[in-house]
Amino acid sequence: xxxxxxxxxxxxxxxxxxxxxxxxxxxxxxxxxxxxxxxxxxxxxxxxxxxxxxxxxxxxxxxxxxxxxxxxxxxxxxxxxxxxxxxxxxxxxxxxxxxxxxxxxxxxxxxxxxxxxxxxxxxxxxxxxxxxxxxxxxxxxxxxxxxxxxxxxxxxxxxxxxxxxxxxxxxxxxxxxxxxxxxxxxxxxxxxxxxxxxxxxxxxxxxxxxxxxxxxxxxxxxxxxxxxxxxxxxxxxxxxxxxxxxxxxxxxxxxxxxxxxxxxxxxxx
DNA sequence: AGCAGCCTGTCA
DNA sequence: TGACAGGCTGCT
Numbered sequence: 001x002x003x004x005x006x007x008x009x010x011x012x013x014x015x016x017x018x019x020x021x022x023x024x025x026x027x028x029x030x031x032x033x034x035x036x037x038x039x040x041x042x043x044x045x046x047x048x049x050x051x052x053x054x055x056x057x058x059x060x061x062x063x064x065x066x067x068x069x070x071x072x073x074x075x076x077x078x079x080x081x082x083x084x085x086x087x088x089x090x091x092x093x094x095x096x097x098x099x100x101x102x103x104x105x106x107x108x109x110x111x112x113x114x115x116x117x118x119x120x121x122x123x124x125x126x127x128x129x130x131x132x133x134x135x136x137x138x139x140x141x142x143x144x145x146x147x148x149x150x151x152x153x154x155x156x157x158x159x160x161x162x163x164x165x166x167x168x169x170x171x172x173x174x175x176x177x178x179x180x181x182x183x184x185x186x187x188x189x190x191x192x193x194x195x196x197x198x199x200x201x202x203x204x205x206x207x208x209x210x211x212x213x214x215x216x217x218x219x220x221x222x223x224x225x226x227x228x229x230x231x232x233x234x235x236x237x238x239x240x241x242x243x244x245x246x247x248x249x250x251x252x253x254x255x256x257x258x259x260x261x262x263x264x265x266x267x268x269x
Numbered sequence: 270a271g272c273a274g275c276c277t278g279t280c281a
Numbered sequence: 282t283g284a285c286a287g288g289c290t291g292c293t
Contacts, residue, residue, distance in 0.1 A: 001286095001287040001288050001289095002287070003287065003288095006287085032275095032276090059288080074288085074289090075287095075288090076275095076287090076288050076289075077276090077277095077286070077287055077288055077289095078276090078277080078278090078286090078287080108276095109276080109277055109278070110275085110276045110277050110278080110286090110288095111275080111276050111277075112275065112276065112288065112289080113288095152270090156270095159288090161288090161289080168287055168288070169286090169287060169288085170287060171287095215287080217286085217287065218278090218279085218286075218287080219278095219286095219287080220287075237287090238286095257270080257271085258270090258271065258272070259288095260285080260286080
């Protein structure tokens with residue numbers, strides 16, 4: 001799915017294009033996204049509302065409306081938010097039409113994505129509340145504390161959205177490679193020095209990916225339907241068997257916590 | 270901690 | 282045909 005850098009790229013695109021524009025009409029095409037009996041309430045909440053801001057926390061994208069309602073998107077694995085004048089070629093699940101004539105389509109091949117609307121003054125359901133945003137909120141001290149107090153393997157630890165939010169399977173693997181730490185290491189067994197280094201490599205990885213407008217391995221597109229180029233930076237993600245960029249030995253493909261994880265047996269300990 | 274399930278598509 | 286895919290929840 002889109003991870004933090006991809007969602008941030010989309011957020012910035014939408015911010016450039018839609019601030020101040022009002023939603024004049026919406027259409028829900030997939031009842032799995034929103035049941036038919038909820039559509040009327042949804043439309044009442046968002047129709048004729050100008051967009052005040054786009055924000056992001058972890059992988060959640062929020063649209064703040066003038067009436068203080070908030071639309072929240074989670075794109076999961078294959079969700080896309082694309083601005084188009086006419087209907088896209090692929091199937092779409094939701095359309096937001098704006099006063100300017102712009103249309104925002106929510107496309108989502110695997111249909112895991114979700115959308116909610118929060119009424120004014122209401123906050124996140126605790127169940128969904130993400131931990132501190134990996135880029136905007138997480139400090140080095142917080143990170144080191146989170147990592148070194150748990151026995152969970154570091155790869156799933158970095159991807160636990162309740163602990164820190166925004167990191168997924170691509171950027172966890174990349175940050176671990178740069179910090180020379182194996183994905184299967186227990187958080188508790190990571191030294192203070194290593195945890196500090198990992199905090200830096202994670203930040204660098206995320207920042208560089210945003211600068212390259214996200215990683216397109218298959219489905220991801222920005223809000224203008226364009227591919228990102230951060231995949232060109234990947235050292236290990238989906239590169240099992242290829243030579244390690246540092247030592248040239250073949251990279252090891254493995255599974256850690258039920259997820260694919262590629263690492264270098266020589267460089268990462 | 271590990272796995273099925275939610276979906277659809279691609280690749281070997 | 283089966284395995285796997287950028288995520289997450291809920292169950293055991």
